[in-house]
Amino acid sequence: MSTPLVSRQRGPDPGGGAGEVLVARDITKKFGGLTAVNQVSLTVRDGEIVGLIGPNGAGKTTFFNCLTGMETPTSGEITFRGRRLSGGADRITKAGLARTFQNIRLFPFMTAVENVQVGRHCRTRTGVLSAVFRGPRHRREERESIQRARELLDFVGLSRVEAELARSLPYGDQRRLEIARALATDPGLLLLDEPTAGMNPQETRDAMLLVRRIRDTGLAIVVIEHDMRFIFSLCDRVAVLVQGAKLLEGSAEQVQADERVIEAYLGAPVVGAPVDGASGDAETRS
Amino acid sequence: MTTPSMDPDGSGRTGRVAAIRSATRARTAPLTVPLAAAGAALTVAGSLTPWATFFFGYPGKVTLTGFPGGARLYTLLLAVGLLLVVARIAGRRRAVLACALGIVAISVGNLLAIASSGGGLGAVAYGAWLTVAGGVLGALAGDAVREPADSERNLRWGRLWVWAPLEILLIALVLGGLLVAIVIGLKINESSAFVSYLAFLGFAAAAAVALGAGTLVSYVSERHRTVTLAAAAITAAAFPFTQGGDSYWIRVAASIGVFAAAAIGLNIVVGLAGLLDLGYVAFFGVGAYVSALLSNATFTTVHVHVPFGAVIVLGALTSAFFGVIIGAPTLRLRGDYLAIVTLGFGEIFRIVANNWDGLTRGPNGISGVPNINANGFDFGQPHTVFGIVLPGFANYYFLELLLVAGVMVIFANLNRSRIGRAWVAIREDELAARAMGINTVALKLLAFAMGAFLAGAAGTVNAHVTTQVSPDSYTFLESALLLSAVVLGGMGTLPGAVLGSTLLFVIPEKLRTFQDKRLLLFGLALILMMRFRPEGLIASRRRQRELLSEESGADAMSQPGQVARA
Ligand SMILES: Nc1ncnc2c1ncn2[C@@H]1O[C@H](COP(=O)(O)OP(=O)(O)OP(=O)(O)O)[C@@H](O)[C@H]1O
Numbered sequence: 111m112s113t114p115l116v117s118r119q120r121g122p123d124p125g126g127g128a129g130e131v132l133v134a135r136d137i138t139k140k141f142g143g144l145t146a147v148n149q150v151s152l153t154v155r156d157g158e159i160v161g162l163i164g165p166n167g168a169g170k171t172t173f174f175n176c177l178t179g180m181e182t183p184t185s186g187e188i189t190f191r192g193r194r195l196s197g198g199a200d201r202i203t204k205a206g207l208a209r210t211f212q213n214i215r216l217f218p219f220m221t222a223v224e225n226v227q228v229g230r231h232c233r234t235r236t237g238v239l240s241a242v243f244r245g246p247r248h249r250r251e252e253r254e255s256i257q258r259a260r261e262l263l264d265f266v267g268l269s270r271v272e273a274e275l276a277r278s279l280p281y282g283d284q285r286r287l288e289i290a291r292a293l294a295t296d297p298g299l300l301l302l303d304e305p306t307a308g309m310n311p312q313e314t315r316d317a318m319l320l321v322r323r324i325r326d327t328g329l330a331i332v333v334i335e336h337d338m339r340f341i342f343s344l345c346d347r348v349a350v351l352v353q354g355a356k357l358l359e360g361s362a363e364q365v366q367a368d369e370r371v372i373e374a375y376l377g378a379p380v381v382g383a384p385v386d387g388a389s390g391d392a393e394t395r396s
Numbered sequence: 397m398t399t400p401s402m403d404p405d406g407s408g409r410t411g412r413v414a415a416i417r418s419a420t421r422a423r424t425a426p427l428t429v430p431l432a433a434a435g436a437a438l439t440v441a442g443s444l445t446p447w448a449t450f451f452f453g454y455p456g457k458v459t460l461t462g463f464p465g466g467a468r469l470y471t472l473l474l475a476v477g478l479l480l481v482v483a484r485i486a487g488r489r490r491a492v493l494a495c496a497l498g499i500v501a502i503s504v505g506n507l508l509a510i511a512s513s514g515g516g517l518g519a520v521a522y523g524a525w526l527t528v529a530g531g532v533l534g535a536l537a538g539d540a541v542r543e544p545a546d547s548e549r550n551l552r553w554g555r556l557w558v559w560a561p562l563e564i565l566l567i568a569l570v571l572g573g574l575l576v577a578i579v580i581g582l583k584i585n586e587s588s589a590f591v592s593y594l595a596f597l598g599f600a601a602a603a604a605v606a607l608g609a610g611t612l613v614s615y616v617s618e619r620h621r622t623v624t625l626a627a628a629a630i631t632a633a634a635f636p637f638t639q640g641g642d643s644y645w646i647r648v649a650a651s652i653g654v655f656a657a658a659a660i661g662l663n664i665v666v667g668l669a670g671l672l673d674l675g676y677v678a679f680f681g682v683g684a685y686v687s688a689l690l691s692n693a694t695f696t697t698v699h700v701h702v703p704f705g706a707v708i709v710l711g712a713l714t715s716a717f718f719g720v721i722i723g724a725p726t727l728r729l730r731g732d733y734l735a736i737v738t739l740g741f742g743e744i745f746r747i748v749a750n751n752w753d754g755l756t757r758g759p760n761g762i763s764g765v766p767n768i769n770a771n772g773f774d775f776g777q778p779h780t781v782f783g784i785v786l787p788g789f790a791n792y793y794f795l796e797l798l799l800v801a802g803v804m805v806i807f808a809n810l811n812r813s814r815i816g817r818a819w820v821a822i823r824e825d826e827l828a829a830r831a832m833g834i835n836t837v838a839l840k841l842l843a844f845a846m847g848a849f850l851a852g853a854a855g856t857v858n859a860h861v862t863t864q865v866s867p868d869s870y871t872f873l874e875s876a877l878l879l880s881a882v883v884l885g886g887m888g889t890l891p892g893a894v895l896g897s898t899l900l901f902v903i904p905e906k907l908r909t910f911q912d913k914r915l916l917l918f919g920l921a922l923i924l925m926m927r928f929r930p931e932g933l934i935a936s937r938r939r940q941r942e943l944l945s946e947e948s949g950a951d952a953m954s955q956p957g958q959v960a961r962a
């Protein structure tokens with residue numbers, strides 16, 4: 111696929127280390143007595159894929175929620191390209207963090223292309239007056255938005271179904287549509303929450319290819335996954351969360367070889383074989 | 397009213413082809429056709445024979461033989477329709493049912509009315525019984541018909557018609573027919589005859605829709621959008637010329653225009669952004685008070701006169717300002733809470749208007765609001781156009797047409813912009829909308845303010861139409877009626893809001909006898925709607941598919957194909 115690609119807000123970063131996209135420091139999130147995320151730090155650099163693994167209930171999704179402003183961390187600090195992130199989810203998305211959801215959250219009664227166009231919202235500026243009077247800005251942005259949405263649909267391989275309702279798409283297509291929608295916000299960092307959950311092996315392979323192609327455009331990615339083959343063949347670095355705390359962070363080889371990971375999470379040594387995430391029973395879920 | 401729904405989608409092309417291919421021929425039980433034919437024959441016989449045993453002033457000359465008038469004409473027409481459907485296009489379950497149930501409804505209704513005004517069942521003659529029996533037979537026949545899902549058939553129409561002149565003729569016929577139907581309806585004076593007429597129109601329309609007419613019309617009007625809009629405008633503008641100088645119905649139509657403009661504004665809030673606003677009429681009231689106060693009315697507290705062109709903008713802006721004031725702190729609330737707060741605001745507005753004697757003259761209100769005078773053009777004066785005298789109210793009617801057209805353009809253009817998409821996204825999944833970078837609070841506020849703005853504009857005109865404003869015009873009841881107009885007509889659609897307002901206005905005007913039971917009837921109508929057609933009389937396509945899938949319960953979003961992890 112020659113076209114579109116994922117355009118990003120890159121640009122020089124004013125502060126921070128070389129090429130650091132995201133720096134999360136000591137993020138803690140408590141729900142009442144439960145510490146779902148405990149002093150977790152994570153740094154993501156340009157063009158990296160970082161994997162986030164851990165047993166069910168380890169706090170991975172909650173960590174994503176903290177990063178994207180859907181939860182307010184109890185303590186900790188997040189900087190994105192040297193700027194401190196603050197405000198609600200919409201402002202953080204606008205700043206350049208885009209995400210998908212573990213349990214897909216598309217706009218079910220909008221068509222595929224409309225879903226992606228919604229992702230363009232924060233990158234367009236047409237106001238009420240321009241929209242009402244079909245002003246030049248409205249027409250230009252509308253043209254651009256639909257063209258961009260089509261390119262992205264093409265990129266994730268959904269051109270065929272652009273006019274279908276999101277809810278009527280097969281499960282794997284819905285996940286890919288969610289990725290296209292996230293890409294439409296022109297992110298500087300893409301957060302994927304279990305992009306292959308519920309997929310069959312073929313769809314999983316396709317998803318892997320897709321994530322790799324996104325990375326090849328230079329976009330940094332953090333991905334939560336239970337599929338170990340996915341993680342170990344794709345990620346430059348892997349962080350392991352157990353009971354809210356970061357147990358370990360390192361290259362795929364380091365993590366695979368680590369005794370504590372094997373014990374706490376993997377259960378048995380793996381050689382590229384997928385492992386059921388639920389087998390390590392470090393759950394805090396009630 | 398046949399403008400297409402303003403949904404920005406053109407979905408379903410692939411599915412359509414498949415549906416057409418798989419469309420199977422309807423199967424019909426062997427006895428169905430004779431049964432329906434017998435029902436139609438009985439109905440024809442019943443329609444031509446007396447429905448009442450003696451003359452007691454019931455409309456439609458129901459004691460005569462061989463003279464179908466009033467209700468009997470309608471059952472006769474429906475019977476002919478029934479015959480046509482059965483003979484020409486066998487297997488049209490819904491069309492057969494619509495005709496047959498129409499016959500049953502009209503005949504039973506009139507039978508009861510004859511019995512009650514003629515002093516018991518003795519007043520009912522055999523013709524009425526024959527007709528009821530005919531209708532029941534027809535309904536039994538219709539019930540026995542099985543048919544392919546209607547979408548398949550309806551969609552075939554959309555592809556069949558390709559010859560432009562014919563299509564444009566069809567648009568003209570539909571709109572012309574609509575105008576004729578309205579003019580005829582307005583001339584019917586007796587309540588029972590009017591109800592029969594309405595029932596006839598309703599069931600005949602249902603039969604036509606069941607045969608795919610609705611889809612056909614909506615495809616055709618979509619293909620010739622400009623022509624349709626122009627034709628609709630011409631039809632609407634033609635209405636005052638049909639009234640022979642009489643101002644009564646023109647006055648009612650002008651009120652409908654005000655109401656419809658406000659309803660479309662409410663449709664932005666409720667239909668697009670999905671916010672329940674129960675105090676909406678207060679915004680309408682703000683506009684009306686601004687207009688009345690700035691018009692130098694006879695009984696007023698502010699003795700200034702501002703040109704109406706400026707007043708309409710001022711009223712709309714003031715109203716939008718209040719929208720923001722009310723919305724800003726409350727739009728963070730969800731659903732029910734928002735409804736309660738808006739309900740409260742509506743009451744506060746009324747109570748303030750009722751007590752602030754220094755400005756609003758309290759319960760007396762501002763009265764003697766003069767006619768609009770724009771550059772020497774006095775809206776109160778009759779004018780002669782094309783040799784036809786138009787009463788003064790026609791001026792307001794045309795002003796209303798302009799207002800409604802403007803409001804429609806605003807609604808449609810917003811709906812088909814990034815703003816409209818964001819509203820719908822918020823309605824479908826607020827959290828996901830936020831995660832996509834949509835400032836949900838700001839956009840909800842915008843919806844609220846837009847709604848208030850349009851209501852305010854409508855209110856400024858209304859002050860001149862009614863020549864007075866007083867607090868009791870802006871009760872919760874009015875908000876509820878506006879909301880009913882939107883829901884009844886169809887949430888999120890423009891023709892729906894206009895149709896809803898028209899029905900809610902014309903029916904009470906016509907059914908003076910039922911005036912005190914008006915609300916009871918509306919309530920009943922709404923309950924029936926919710927049960928049988930929750931998407932409203934004219935459904936927006938998005939809304940229709942939401943409800944359809946809720947019904948079927950098959951939801952891909954909630955049933956991941958395989959949950960097992962690879
Ligand atoms: N809003 C909330 N209120 C209270 N507890 C919560 C909330 N959200 C998450 N939790 C709890 O926090 C813990 C971490 O949950 P989280 O969803 O982040 O786990 P996860 O690592 O994503 O697990 P999985 O692999 O199953 O997706 C769980 O015990 C969960 O029950």
Ligand SMILES: [Mg+2]
Nearest residue numbers: 170171172212
């Ligand atoms: Mg999770």
